[in-house]
Amino acid sequence: MINSIKVLVILGATLALGTTQSFDDTEIHGYHFHTYFFQTDDANINEAKSFREAIQAQINAGPMKNCRLNRFNEGPVGPHPIGSYETCCNKTSISEAMSWFMLNHGNLTILLHPLTRWEMVDHTDRVMFFGDSHKIKLSALNEDLEDHLDLCLPLLEEDTGDGGSISISPVPFLYSLVILFSVKIISLL
Ligand SMILES: *[C@@H]1O[C@H](CO)[C@@H](O)[C@H](O)[C@H]1NC(C)=O
Numbered sequence: 434m435i436n437s438i439k440v441l442v443i444l445g446a447t448l449a450l451g452t453t454q455s456f457d458d459t460e461i462h463g464y465h466f467h468t469y470f471f472q473t474d475d476a477n478i479n480e481a482k483s484f485r486e487a488i489q490a491q492i493n494a495g496p497m498k499n500c501r502l503n504r505f506n507e508g509p510v511g512p513h514p515i516g517s518y519e520t521c522c523n524k525t526s527i528s529e530a531m532s533w534f535m536l537n538h539g540n541l542t543i544l545l546h547p548l549t550r551w552e553m554v555d556h557t558d559r560v561m562f563f564g565d566s567h568k569i570k571l572s573a574l575n576e577d578l579e580d581h582l583d584l585c586l587p588l589l590e591e592d593t594g595d596g597g598s599i600s601i602s603p604v605p606f607l608y609s610l611v612i613l614f615s616v617k618i619i620s621l622l
């Protein structure tokens with residue numbers, strides 16, 4: 434009796450699952466595609482810049498509409514050992530983005546990882562490379578982000594990475610020089 438109930442329950446559950454067949458892992462709230470380039474190789478930099486324009490065109494045209502491009506880093510930043518820039522995609526654009534990056538990355542390496550609260554695992558066990566793989570700097574990563582999750586939110590004004598260099602605003606820069614100088618002078622007195 435108990436056994437036949439068990440069988441019925443399992444059968445029912447299997448049928449119910451079979452009709453939806455969806456996998457929606459709420460732990461993953463987005464993905465990062467990191468495009469890597471060698472910052473001392475002009476041909477590679479140029480390829481990275483045109484690839485970036487092609488990504489933006491895909492975003493604008495709609496196939497990757499729930500992705501956004503982040504700033505252009507002309508050298509190592511965080512765990513990334515060479516020049517890179519990030520395309521953040523929500524789940525709603527992941528399949529289009531993945532196919533597109535796979536087919537079009539050319540000579541550039543793409544590091545793809547999910548965004549969960551487990552930053553270290555996302556960049557180690559769960560990582561995928563298109564093209565040559567690279568060793569990343571694990572010391573720059575947290576094990577657990579807790580609720581400081583990295584989301585694919587709209588860009589902030591200062592983040593509109595236009596492929597140029599990072600600019601330093603002159604006024605705060607001058608202020609810091611003046612302060613540094615005063616501290617130096619005071620310490621000499
Ligand atoms: C990703 O999803 C979040 C939450 O729905 C939304 O606020 C954000 O604008 C989306 N990002 C992109 C690039 O579509």
Ligand SMILES: *[C@@H]1O[C@H](CO)[C@@H](O)[C@H](O)[C@H]1NC(C)=O
Binds near residue numbers: 480539540
């Ligand atoms: C990849 O590198 C080769 C050799 O340097 C070059 O001929 C080719 O144009 C590059 N591909 C792209 C998409 O730039």
